[in-house]
Amino acid sequence: MTNVNTGELLNFQDYSPEHNDRSARIDVEAVHSNPYNNTMSTTSYNYEEPKMTQEPEAVPQSNHNFWTIEYYQKYFDVQTSEVVERIISSVLPQKVSRNYFDERIKGKPDMYGPIWISVTLIFTIAVSGNIADYLQNANKPIPWRYDFHLVSYAATAIMSYVWIVPLALWAALKWTTVSDGQDEIETQTSRTPSMISLFCLYGYSLSIYIPVAILWTIQISWLQWLFVLMAAFVSGAVLIFWLLPALKNTKYFIILAGSILAFHFLLAAGFMLYFFHAPSKPEIIPIITTPKV
Amino acid sequence: MTTFDSKYDMYPTGDVGIVEGEMNIPGRGGVPSGDSMEFNTLDEPIKETFLRDLRAVGNKFYHVLIPREKSSLLKEWDLWGPLLLCTLMATILQGAERVNDIKDGGPEFAQVFVLVWIGAAVVTLNSKLLGGNISFFQSVCVLGYCLLPIAMSLIICRIILFSTQTTFLFFLRFAISMTGFLWATYAATKFLGDSQPEGKKALAVYPICLFYFILSWLVVSRSNV
Numbered sequence: 429m430t431n432v433n434t435g436e437l438l439n440f441q442d443y444s445p446e447h448n449d450r451s452a453r454i455d456v457e458a459v460h461s462n463p464y465n466n467t468m469s470t471t472s473y474n475y476e477e478p479k480m481t482q483e484p485e486a487v488p489q490s491n492h493n494f495w496t497i498e499y500y501q502k503y504f505d506v507q508t509s510e511v512v513e514r515i516i517s518s519v520l521p522q523k524v525s526r527n528y529f530d531e532r533i534k535g536k537p538d539m540y541g542p543i544w545i546s547v548t549l550i551f552t553i554a555v556s557g558n559i560a561d562y563l564q565n566a567n568k569p570i571p572w573r574y575d576f577h578l579v580s581y582a583a584t585a586i587m588s589y590v591w592i593v594p595l596a597l598w599a600a601l602k603w604t605t606v607s608d609g610q611d612e613i614e615t616q617t618s619r620t621p622s623m624i625s626l627f628c629l630y631g632y633s634l635s636i637y638i639p640v641a642i643l644w645t646i647q648i649s650w651l652q653w654l655f656v657l658m659a660a661f662v663s664g665a666v667l668i669f670w671l672l673p674a675l676k677n678t679k680y681f682i683i684l685a686g687s688i689l690a691f692h693f694l695l696a697a698g699f700m701l702y703f704f705h706a707p708s709k710p711e712i713i714p715i716i717t718t719p720k721v
Numbered sequence: 722m723t724t725f726d727s728k729y730d731m732y733p734t735g736d737v738g739i740v741e742g743e744m745n746i747p748g749r750g751g752v753p754s755g756d757s758m759e760f761n762t763l764d765e766p767i768k769e770t771f772l773r774d775l776r777a778v779g780n781k782f783y784h785v786l787i788p789r790e791k792s793s794l795l796k797e798w799d800l801w802g803p804l805l806l807c808t809l810m811a812t813i814l815q816g817a818e819r820v821n822d823i824k825d826g827g828p829e830f831a832q833v834f835v836l837v838w839i840g841a842a843v844v845t846l847n848s849k850l851l852g853g854n855i856s857f858f859q860s861v862c863v864l865g866y867c868l869l870p871i872a873m874s875l876i877i878c879r880i881i882l883f884s885t886q887t888t889f890l891f892f893l894r895f896a897i898s899m900t901g902f903l904w905a906t907y908a909a910t911k912f913l914g915d916s917q918p919e920g921k922k923a924l925a926v927y928p929i930c931l932f933y934f935i936l937s938w939l940v941v942s943r944s945n946v
Contacts, residue, residue, distance in 0.1 A: 497849055504850040507920035540851070544928060551935050558942065574942040575826030576816075 503539040503624065511541050518632040518666055537624045542631020546586050549634055552641045553586075554578040557703035560645045564706045578703065589695055590634065594626040597688065604678040621674055629670060633663040637696065644704040656700050660693040667692065778802045785866045788908040795912065798858050803865020806872045807837045813875055814939050827943065837936070841865060844928045848917065851925055855916040864929070867909040871933060874901030875940045882944065895941055902937035906930050 492499040558574045565572045601620045621629075640659045644652055668675070668685055675681050778801050784790070811834045816827025828836070845860040853860075878894045909929050917925040 497846075501850055501852060504847075504852070506924070508923040509920070511924060540847075540924060544847075544931070547928075548931060551931070551938075555938055573826050573944065576828040576832065576939070576942075577826060 500539070503537065505536070506538040506540055511538070514538075514541055514632050515545075515635050518663065519636050537622070537628040539624070539628065539631075541635075542590060542628055545631050545635045545638070546590050549638050549641065550579060550582045550586050552638050553582040553699060553703055556641050556645045557582070560647065560704045560706075563645065563647050582699075582703070585695075585698065586634070589691075590627070590630055593691055594623065594630045597684070598623045598626050600680075600684055601674055601678060604680055604684075605674075620677075621671070629667065633667050633692070636663045637699065640696075641699070641704075644700055647706060649705070652700050652704060656693070656696045660689070660696040664689045664692040774799075774801065778805075781866050782869055785869045785908050788911040795855075795859055795863065798856075798862035800858070800862060800865065803837075803841070803862065803868065806865065806868045807834060810837070810868070810872050810875055810936070813879055814943055828939065833939070837865075837868070840932045840935070844932050847928050848913065848925045851921050852918060853913075853916040853925060855913065860913060860916075863912045864909060864932070867905045867912070867933075868936070870901040870904035870908070871898070871936050871940060872901075874898045874937070875943070878940055878943065886944070898937045898940040901940065902933050905933045909933070 554576075557578045561575065562572050598621070605620055636659050640655050643655055646652070667688055671688070675684055678684055777797075777799070781799075781802055811830045814828060814833050815830040841861045841864040844864060845857055848855065848860060849857065874897045877897050881890055881894055881897075884890065906926075906929060910926050913929070914922055914926060
């Protein structure tokens with residue numbers, strides 16, 4: 429059986445690739461005419477050849493080991509224009525369509541934006557916090573020195589916010605979502621956003637604080653508070669807006685939405701008070717420090 | 722079974738010529754003749770060995786300062802130059818001793834050291850994750866060598882700091898370190914930019930800018946002799 433088949437196939441291989449179609453057609457006709465004579469081998473050969481070449485390409489892309497770089501490359505598969513578009517849409521609420529989160533981010537969440545927006549924000553806060561500190565102490569006799577350690581504080585605050593709040597929100601959404609009874613399991617799982625997409629969303633929502641952190645160096649108290657309110661309101665609104673379809677399914681819609689906004693406001697206020705705000709009575713500090721010297 | 726047999730059978734007929742052509746390509750024969758001096762280093766005095774490595778490092782520094790052709794830095798990576806620059810910068814940048822209990826906010830030696838190496842590693846990891854075709858240590862080597870303009874601006878700023886400080890001198894230091902920052906970014910982009918696909922080039926360059934900007938910020942902020 430096999431010897432006969434390979435002999436025939438070798439004969440087919442002598443043809444140029446243009447003749448392959450015709451040979452395939454001839455085989456099909458042969459199948460119809462006498463089905464019990466070498467039908468399996470010839471037809472299966474002609475149709476399995478493309479499969480054998482396609483399968484090795486398709487499989488490795490989805491099954492990478494957790495510890496390899498290739499596993500994480502799918503979270504960095506973004507173009508420059510996509511990242512810019514996501515940043516803009518996280519700052520300007522009127523540009524956001526209601527389903528933007530569902531259509532774009534949930535389908536293809538990226539980690540590039542969140543990670544580098546966080547790192548940028550850390551160092552922006554450290555640099556402009558130092559500038560603010562310099563402006564506050566510009567008229568004092570003590571020579572001003574910069575404080576590198578602001579980087580550590582900012583990094584701790586931002587990294588914990590970006591990781592812990594989405595994790596808590598993900599857990600809250602997962603366990604408080606009300607099942608409608610008639611919904612199937614597939615639609616339910618797609619309705620609660622995944623951990624990575626929440627992380628992506630929160631990372632992008634921090635992007636408005638980068639220009640605001642530069643503006644916070646202006647040492648006018650009411651202006652600083654205005655920036656806090658504005659930034660927290662704008663990016664908090666985008667967060668709520670994007671998460672609205674998921675939040676509607678939960679029992680505690682008001683509590684969750686309120687706590688999302690509250691945490692966002694607390695973060696902004698904390699940044700401003702700790703890194704940028706001058707204490708209201710600057711005379712106290714020299715009185716405390718001089719007896720120690 | 723039959724299909725596998727047929728696959729084995731079909732290769733020799735069509736591809737024989739191509740296989741013969743590829744047999745000649747591996748350049749194993751060319752390597753020993755070109756670098757034969759590399760294999761005879763046992764007899765030479767240690768001074769020559771040392772100077773040859775030093776010359777290679779110096780050559781790379783030269784290529785960073787005048788970034789025209791990029792093969793020299795990418796072909797053979799070494800981490801001696803980055804180590805020298807990083808140690809130099811960390812030594813100068815580290816916070817002074819506390820005088821009269823005044824808070825000195827400068828970074829510790831180890832903090833600068835870790836910032837440079839972790840920063841270079843993270844930037845490299847980023848470009849690997851974006852799909853760039855460059856090996857890990859090649860990229861770290863380039864990023865480390867491109868610290869040279871920033872290290873030079875640090876030394877100049879340190880010399881300026883010996884005189885009495887005025888506002889003009891601050892802006893001079895600011896301008897010098899910004900020049901170092903732009904120079905380093907330009908050189909690193911020149912070396913590493915082509916390893917990325919077209920639509921992602923800006924995504925790979927931005928972390929490099931951020932990395933050098935942070936180090937330049939440390940250079941500007943270093944004050945009070």
